[in-house]
Amino acid sequence: MTVRVKRDSRLNFLPLVTLESYEFFDFEPYPEFEARPDDLWYQVMAGDRPDTLGQKFYGSPRLWWVVAVANELEIMPSQLYVGQILRIPNPGFVRQKLFKG
Numbered sequence: 001m002t003v004r005v006k007r008d009s010r011l012n013f014l015p016l017v018t019l020e021s022y023e024f025f026d027f028e029p030y031p032e033f034e035a036r037p038d039d040l041w042y043q044v045m046a047g048d049r050p051d052t053l054g055q056k057f058y059g060s061p062r063l064w065w066v067v068a069v070a071n072e073l074e075i076m077p078s079q080l081y082v083g084q085i086l087r088i089p090n091p092g093f094v095r096q097k098l099f100k101g
Helices: 050-059 061-070 091-098
Strands: 016-018 022-027 040-043 087-089
Touching: 016 091, 040 050, 050 061, 050 087, 050 091, 061 091
Parallel strands: none
Antiparallel strands: 016 022, 040 087
16 A cells, blocks of 8 residues: 655654564654744734644644644643744744755
8 A cells, every 4th residue: 555645744754664564654753943043933822723833834734743842832732822922943944954855
């Protein structure tokens, strides 16, 4: 069976391992995004969710995890609250780091 992985899926950044004719992705820790002077700061508004922030800043809801990792949120973050300030790693830097080549 062939599986197509979308370009912005986290799976594109993981090694594919074959063991006894089974293929699986070797999940490593999420990449880290150290604080940079060109990062953005965002105040959470009503209705914001990690996936909508991924879409807003990185052009894909699948990149929700970038915001979660940068702010040390739960991997399935549910603790966003109105007024909370989040660090948004610079979108240009994130694209360069994730989609190099």
